Amino acid sequence: MADHSSHDDHGGHDDGPEPTRGYAPGGHGTPGGLALAANGLRLEPAATRFDPGESADWTYRIVGEDGRVVTDFEAAHGQRSHLILVRRDLTRFQHLHPDMESDxxxxxxxxxxxxxxxxRAFVDIVVDGQPTTLGFDLFASGPGEIEARPDSSHRATADGYDIELRTDGVAARERSRLTFEIRRDGEPVPELGAYLGALGHLVALREGDLAYLHVHPAETASDSGRVEFGARFPTPGRYRLFLQARPAGVLITTRFDVRVDA
Structure with a gap:
């Protein structure tokens, strides 16, 4: 299992980047991850309660409408299952790639x-050519603090890199271009390596219900210091973006906040 995670501030084209994928029953433009069942599939986790900070092996199954465990999955971005874990205050983020056992x-x-x-656990899968995102809540017991979030944040740092989100504004239901510039010591990074078959990976979560949008990157030059995404946000409101990129072979995860206008 590959672990691509961050627990702090440090995750076919039609005249542009591929559309935002929500992986919900309504199609790629619809947010996903709002339900444990969609597209005839159901997520069944083995456990939902954990001791915070304690490591434990965890399993889940995908079950079809006939009650049978689904075992035939197609690869997307080089993996047959992507697991995204985000605390509901939109702070903690993990991107994992579990292994499927024989059962x-x-x-x-x-x-x-x-x-x-x-x-919130989001499971991205593709079955019979249909991409789907299923969601389920997990609980880590104990007192905790809810972190405040800015209304908008377009700059972040991670592992010595400075990342800036450059956009002139985002409107609901319209195609928006999100450009991230990655610099080190004030200069664009000379090379962006591939991560999951592209120059970056972006997950957007809507404040309030954590509606999940998986955004695909446009084709940009690896030596430009930039990675671009085309996104279509379904409703106005605030969204948190988790960007993952690999400058100079180092995987970084950063987060940004955008307000989408009506």
């Missing part, structure tokens, strides 16, 4: 929910 159970070795709180 169809997906195993996450040493899963840890770092702090008390409620976490």
């Amino acid at each position: 169809g159970a997906w195993r996450v070795e040493g899963l840890s929910l770092p702090d008390p709180g409620v976490y």
Whole structure:
């Protein structure tokens, strides 16, 4: 299992980047992850309660309408299942790639929910050519603090890199271009390596219900220091963006906040 995570501030074209994918029953433009069942599939986690900061092996299964465990999955971005974990205050973020066992159970070795709180687990899968995102809440017991979030944040730092989100404004239901510039010591990074088959990976979560949008990158030059995404946000409101990129072979995860206008 590959672990691409961050617990702090440090996740076919039609005349432009591929559309935002929500992986919900309504199609790629519809937010996903709002339900444990969609597209004839159901997410069944083995456990939902954890001790914060303690590692434990965890499994989940995907079950079809006939009650049978689904075992035939197609790869998307080089993996047959993507697991995104986000605390519901939109702070803690993990991007994991579980391994499927012979009985169809997906195993996450040493899963840890770092702090008390409620976490949303998003499972991205493709079955019979249909991409789907299923969601389920996990709980880490104990007192915790809810972190305040800015109304808008377009700059972040991670591992010595400075990342800036450059956009002139975002409107609901319209195609928006999100450009991230990655610099080190004031200069654009000379090379962006591939991560999951592209120059970046972006997840957008809507404040209030954590509606999940998986945004695909446009094709940009790896030596430009930039990675661009085309996104279509379904409703006005605030969204938190988790960007993952790999400058100079170092995987970084940063977060940004945007307000989408009506």
